[in-house]
Each structure stands twice: as structure tokens, then as C-alpha cells.
Amino acid sequence: QICKEAEAAILGDGAAVLVLSHGKAGQSRVPVSSLLAVGALHQDLIAKKLRAKVALIVEAADAYEIHHFCCLLGFGCDAIYPYLCYLSLLRVRGCTLPLNKRIENFRSGSDSGILKVMSKMGISCLQSYKGAQLFQAVGLDKEVISKCFTGCKFVLNGAGFNIFSQDAMELHKLAFPERPQPMLVDEEVEELDDFGEYHFRSIHETEIHMNTPDVIYKMQEAAQTNSTDAYKMFSTWQNKITEQTEIRGQLDFREEECVPVPLNEVEPAVEIVKRFCTGAASFGSISDEAHRAMAIAMNRIGGKSNTGEGGEDPMRFTQLEPGEFEAGAVKWDIVGGDTFRSKIKQVASGRFGVTAEYLANADELQIKLAQGAKPGEGGELPGHKVIGKIAETRKATPGVGLISPPPHHDMYSIEDVAQLIKDLKNANPSARISVKLVARIGIGVIASGVVKGKADHLTISGMSGGTGAAKWGSIKHCGLPWEIGLAETHQTLVLNGLRNRVTLQTDGQVRTGRDVVIAAMLGAEEIAMTTAP
DSSP states (O other): OHHHHHHHHHHHHOOSEEEEEOTTOBTTBOOOOHHHHHHHHHHHHHHTTOGGGOEEEEEOSSOOSHHHHHHHHHTTOSEEEOHHHHHHHHTOTTOOSOHHHHHHHHHHHHHHHHHHHHHHTTOOSHHHHTTOOOOEEEEEOHHHHHHHSTTOEEEEEEEOHHHHHHHHHHHHHHHSOSSOOOOOSSTTOOOOOOOOSSSOOOSSSOOOOSOOHHHHHHHHHHHHHTOHHHHHHHHHHHHHHHHHHSGGGGOOOOGGGOOOOOGGGSOOHHHHGGGEEEEEOOBTTBOHHHHHHHHHHHHHHTOEEEOOTTOOOGGGGSOOOSEEEEETTEEEEEOTTOOOOOSEEEEOTTOTTOOHHHHHSOSEEEEESOOTTSTTOOOEEOGGGOOHHHHHHTTOOTTOOEEOOOGGGTOOSHHHHHHHHHHHHHHOTTSEEEEEEEOOTTHHHHHHHHHHTTOSEEEEEOTTOOOSSSOHHHHHHSSOOHHHHHHHHHHHHHHTTOGGGOEEEEESSOOSHHHHHHHHHTTOSEEEOOSOO
16 A cells, blocks of 8 residues: 555655655554565565655654664665654653753764664765665565565565564554553653563563573572582573574474484593683683683683683793682682683784784684674774783773774685685694684675685674674674574585585574584584673
8 A cells, every 4th residue: 555655646746755654653543664664665666667756754653773774774765754762852851951952962873873884884875875775684474575675685484464463563552552551650751661672671571581580590500519400400491592582492303313322322521522612702801810711611621712802911821830820809729731821812803912922822713704793893892991901911002992993894805814814824834723704694605715715614603692892783683693604604515515624613692502412413513602601
């Protein structure tokens, strides 16, 4: 109906501007998603060769985040009027600013957020971003993609128009309940429930989060007391959450087609854990004590810890003398052979802390081309954290913020990656060279090129990894699940005869034995875990 009315307005009335509005929504009128409407109309006008004749403006009540604005612009609209946001600003408690200043601040913040997204894609002007559809979808029905987001890459068929209709009806019921609500203490303010979009809420029917208090408590209890019962309870609860939040939760083992073998024929646990490593958490983003703890723990089990892109204190390159060692607020009982040396040294675009000595003291050198939780962004450490030992280790000026350029400013092509790989091999001929890539549709082709560039190891980083230096929009809306990227990489390398030349690793909220086994079945030979440790 929207498409037909738009066509009639253009051809019959000569309209040059079309406004898609939620303004008429009410108790008897249920609004549709502004993004679905914009996408469908944009594609319909293109098919009828009418898109260039008209501008599309969206008067939206459901657009309030940076990602919402980016989607609307990316799928074809020319301007956005988020009127419900402006109305909400009027209701802010404890704010003395006039409304026009509040709106000005909101628009300034939104502009900065959109610019941040554009910069991650290497785009410098909005005209190039509008209608470019630089998105990838997970779990959308083919009919929705065909009708509203024609040409958008997607994986996993899923939610169709019936699901969006159901969501619209549920939201409408919240706005116009069948039974009147009791009077609030503050009669001038109408409040809606907090759905837990950003923070965990224990009330029913809220957004499910991977990190819940009870699960974290059981994980810590298991680690602190070495309790098998506590760990089993943790893994049971965590796997239950994974079923509702992650793609791997929808996979099941086909045990009926397997022939069990005696446990003594299975590779022992002491050998399996040697394939574990920590993800790249730099010194400065985490404390010196935590950084050292992960290093000594992984060295004791035969695994590997990763320095991240913040360098490493040269004092950690040597073995420790047996006895008690104190660092900050922590004391360790050192045994023979213990060391705080991280076997994996990361090299990112900022080259913070990277020296010849740093490169020489590595078993593996990892080139950070992408980070799963914030692809397209470089590492960032605010100036107030760049002090003392942190500044010294990173070879930086105290008080000056450190921001690595976005990786695509460092590596323009596979040839650039191949050159850096060669340089690192020359710096440390005995080290394995790893390249960290973000899970995405099409990663298989990129991975093949990197392997041809002589990389020995690939890390496929999923969207669920934790970082404290990323915007909410990056954490919630960037990257794809590692299951998608890992499966595509493994299969593409096999098809191109390259699989035997490289070791595959994955990371992104891998927490339980079930997660590890599924990663291995999808092609991973090594597992990186950071948030849980």
C-alpha cells in the first residue's frame, strides 16, 4: 500500500518529497517498522525508475540509536526526523538545559556516531553512504530480504513479516494496554518497562544476556575452590543461555550416528588444554596483575597468552626464581620454570610497544587486522590511563591518549599484509605468524588471500568478544558470530587446497566444553578465551 501511494503521489501529483510518518499511529492504528517501510519503498522506486525523482524523509518514532539512523540512511532514506526522541528529551528529569539545547546536543552526538560508522567503512561523505546497503543480515527471511533489502548479503533464513507483525502488535499493546494502568507517583511522566537492552535486568520478559549474576558467580566459585560441582552447574546454566542467544545453541550432536570409544583412547585433558590461549587483552585495558595472571596460568598448562597491542615489560621475558613473587596487590608462589612471558605478541596498526626485543621474544606474532567486537576500529586507550608503567611499556607520552588507526588505514591490500608477514618473519624467523580476522560473510576469500601471503595461523574473531574501549553501537551491531566466519573459512580453504597450510583459531564468548567441541567440529584447531578468564 505504501509503495502504491508513493507511486501515485509521484506520477499523479508530481511530489518531489515523500514523508513516511509514524505520526498517525494511535489506539486503532498499529505502525510498521520505519526501516521495513523505507527499504521496501526505496527498492520499489528503483525498480520503477522513479527513485531519482523524489527525496525520502522518515518521521520515525522507532529510530533512536545510531545504528537505527545508519540503517535508515544505508537503505535509502534522505533525512530523519526522530520526533519521539525529541519528545523524550523534554521529559528528562533533573536537566536544566532548554529543549533546543538538549536537541542540539542529541543531534551533535548522533552526527558523531554516524561519522564513526562511516569512517569504519572507509567512507568520507554521507552521499556515498546513503543507499549503499553496507550491511550483512543474520536470521532474516528471504522474502524480507527480497522485498525490503534487495541485494543485502545474509545468512540463516529466519524472521519473516509475520514475526515483525507480532512484534509491532506487542509493542502496541504496551503503548495502549487493554486495562488501564494504576496511577504513577509522578502523574506527569508515563514510564515504560526497562527491557534490559543495555544492562541485565532480572525481571521477566527482558533481553537475555550472556553475563548473568548467577552464572558469573558459579564460574568464579568453580575457579576459586576448584569445585567440579560448581563448574558443572555453571556450564549447565551457561549452555542454557547459549541455546537462546547464540547460533551454536541451535546445533545438536548427532550421537546416534557415533560409535563411543573408551575414555582411555581419548586425547588426555593435559594435551587438549595446550590448544587453549587467551585473547588479546592489552596491558592498560586490564591491570598488570590480571595480565600477569593470565600469562603464568597459560604457561603452566602449556597454552599461550596474548599480550594485546600494548607491548610487554621486558622484565617478563626471563624465567622467575622459585619462591614468593609480589606484584601490586597479588602474590604468587613461583615454581621452577614459571614465567610471565606471553607467547603471543600482537602487532596492531598503532605499533604501541613494538620493539625488536618484543618481536624476538615471541613464539607467535599476531597481526591484528580486525577485532570481532569492533571491526573497522583501532585500539583505543584514553589519556588518563596512559601513565607510569603503562606509558613506559607502550613507549608513549604520559597523559596522551593512544588510538591505533583503523586497520584499513594500515593494510590496504593482501600485498600489504604479505609484506608485513615477511617483515615479521625476518624479525623472528622461529615465530609462527598469525593474522586476526573478523567473522563476516565473504571471509573465506580474504582468508585464502592471507594464507597465500604466507600466514601460518588465522584467528577468526566473533562479534561477542568483550572490549571496554568500543562504542555501544560497535559492541551490539558489528561483526557476525564466529560460527559463521569459522565454517566459511574452513570450507573455503578446503576447496582451494589451502587448509593444510594454516592453523585455525576462533574466539568470542567461548566458555564451556560444549562451545569448544562445536568450534572444533566447525574447523577450529585452537580456542581463544578472554572474557571468562
